[in-house]
Amino acid sequence: MTVGRVVVDKDSEMVATVQEVDGQWVELFRPTGLNWRTRWSRIRPATEREHRQLLAIGRLHRQQRRGLA
Secondary structure (H helix, E strand, C coil), X not given: CCCCCEEEECCCCEEEEEEEEECXXXXXXXXXXXXXXXXXXXXXXXXXXXXXXXXXXXXXXXXXXXXXX
């Protein structure tokens, strides 16, 4: 598992980016600021659709912070 890879946490069913790998633990990050840790065995690579979903979440979050959404 590499830092920066887009993955899906199978437990929460959320798309996120790998921020850090520490042994069997992986720290995940979403553009909304949510960070959490899970075991690497509980994540899978994101599909292209899920990757686009993560990008859209980031755009929406930035718009909301600027008061445009």
